[in-house]
Amino acid sequence: MTGPGVLTLSWSHPEDGDATVGMTGDLDYATADRLLAEVIAEAAVPGTERIVLDCAELVFCDSHGLAVLLMIRRRTAAAGVDLALDNRPARLDRLLAITGTAELLTGAVPQARSQS
Template identity: 35%
Template sequence: MSPRHGTHFENTSVPAPLLRITTTTIRDTAQILHLHGEVDHDQRRPLESALERAVAERPPLLVVDLAGLTFCDSTCLNALLRARIAACAAGIPLVLAAPPAQTCRLLEITGADDVLTIHDSVRAALAGTEPRVG
């Protein structure tokens, strides 16, 4: 079979960016989970595992840096809320830092911003400044 001349097929589907999670530990101060990419159903397990590990390590403060998050849906929100419950049970303050606009909107719509402690930046979270209000 010969290819048809003049016919052009282009793969326009672009795979969603995978979730990348990096960790920074500040000795005797905090552990910071930096989230980069998208969190949806397909990326649920890596996020849940990272949050579970972080709580198990019992840092004095657990900061989840959302600045690099490009998409967050109910899957992400549920993981964060479950991590908050586990962290509270372990006596660990869990705070969110630098949520992008889409994530802020999700937190506001669901009322999760009343339950989760949210700071404008990692620096503010580490400094213990007043959390952002609505």
């Protein structure tokens, strides 16, 4: 278990060209820059085709964490590397939907709000 402002990153390479990072803890002002640096370094490794951010154990994401996810999307796209956010908790999906970034970060088109 992690405390506030702690993010543990665990990298694996399940298939050639794929890299997965498991995130445990908080993606916030204190921790997000380390994720950015590690993902950028991984995207620069020759042969990297896809990076998966496994969000199953992500406890919290603040506005800085969201900004870093957007920077990661931009940097991986520029490097020709696919990015996926897997096992997103409902609170992260809600943050992405509220901020209008769900489609950009996940490829999922948010459901239209009903007009009453």
